[in-house]
Amino acid sequence: MRSNKGFYGDYGGQFVPEILIPALDELERAYNDFNGNPGLMDEFYRYLGEYAGRPTPIYHAKNLSEKYGFDCYLKREDLLHTGAHKINNTIGQAMLARHMKKKRIIAETGAGQHGVATATAAALFGLRCRIYMGSVDVERQMPNVRKMKLLGAEVIPVEEGLRTLKDAISASLRDWVTNVEDTHYLLGTVAGPHPFPEMVASFHAITGREALEHFQGMGFMPDTVVACVGGGSNAMGIFQGFLDMPLVKLVGVEAGGRSLGPGDNAATLTQGTRGIFQGALSYLLQDAYCQVQDVHSVSAGLDYAGIGPQHSYLKDAGRVVYTSVFDDRALNAFHELTRLEGIIPALEPSHALAWALDNAGGLGGTRVLVNLSGRGDKDLDIIEKQGGTQ
């Protein structure tokens, strides 16, 4: 999704310290070179195929469909190398880092999926790698921390604020300001300053293209496409395949957390107001004193007060409907998919599925495509703490 000089309507921009501006300009140039260079694009798609496992299948989930009365299709991003969609973006940006001759990459991570995917790409391309992760997330996503370390990344627990994703991004920005000469900040979602939203969305566009081609091959389109929304990258990935098909309804599902009260959720697009946060003007969960609101979600990857600017634009334009589901409904969907289909999803896309299952009445007889953005191995500790099997 192309921006107008870094803006989508009113949203986007480059709200970062001045010292980063030349680095953002350099990144934009490198990204444009990359797009215009068939050799590099070929290499990128070769890695996505031979290394990451693209294209991913679309599975018609028969048991779920039968029980809930609508045709449920799953885009199986959970089958990708490292277990989530994040690898599309990390391979793309690691290639850009190489192109810009940066020797070191840093990244934030919430659920640890982006951290693992970054550490993986760093190993592949021979880059030094440091991952910032809120200490609360380090604790709740330990399997991913172990993987990052095995892959050779240094994992720095961040002890500030709520010790979750926002704090990891702030710590990454501070590192980048300090080490901008030799370091690329490999941001993990469609948030942050231009050109990140546009660039990350373009690396993920392949998900939507594959889905579109799949349905074209079958001779019909889904009626609804659903994705979970943290910063918004997997959702942008799949939505881009269908944005210009007005008959396909697009639904973005954020974390409703414990309740819709302030501090209890991460439902930025339905509960937030416009603000400037971590590089972009977008919707933001903030309090009456212009301070960033505390957030909560059972899912570390959705636990974020901000949102990529493209989603704010798509909300205002009315092209995507944004909504939220509560923690307990996401957990219910997690168990439903696990028991009915033998697929253990990550807690993040469990939110997308939960929206579909909980609205089955209205979806009856229609085709619903859920972007299954990642698998749930990382979440087993949380599931057990929440009462384990149901």
Add this chain to the structure above:
Amino acid sequence: MKGIYLAGGYPDIDTFTESARAVVASGFDFIEIGIPFNDPIADGPVIARAIYDSISSGVTPAQVMKCIAGFNHAQIKKYAMTYANIIYSFGIRKFSEEMAGYLDGVIIPDLPNRMARLFYDSGFEIPIVPFATLETRESDIKMMNESASDIIYFVGLRGITGARSDFTSPELLDKIGMIKKNTEKKVIIGFGIKNSIDAGKAMAIADGYVVGTEAVLRQNDPAELKKYLGSLRQ
């Protein structure tokens, strides 16, 4: 142009007001007052901690703005330092209308020079202080000169508040030279000044400096701050 940064409302409104008076009494040319925001990405641990503490003890941007407005010492210039969201979400025009009479400028570390237009176009009439950095290109200075600000804020290091500048590095000296050659504005060195030796070095190469972290460290004890401010000016 010698200045001191204080974290607005830290540790509480009264102590802060007393510390601000100490800055005036010590003969500084300007004071830079931080309006708290809880994602201070350009600040190191000392200033970030002071900001978090003041917010959790209930200090609000409006209270600090009121302090700034009440602080009418004709002999000192006043700049507010805050993050873009505070002004944007308070209301760009509203902030400007309420504060224009009390401020010589605002310093917004997450509003790079090219984004300032967005604020001006929305009715912001207080000068936004431009930033120069070690990465500044000669072509960037044109935009800085268009600002109504009387100063340029030079960040002489790659890093955040609380780190130390190296005033002998050829890179820094070259960069300051290039900037001064291309502007009439006063070039103020922010970030990285700890003591009177640093301050002396800064005055030798630029038109002024601002001390932040070391002042904030003493902000909960105005008497101690006053002693430190005296030592800085030697």
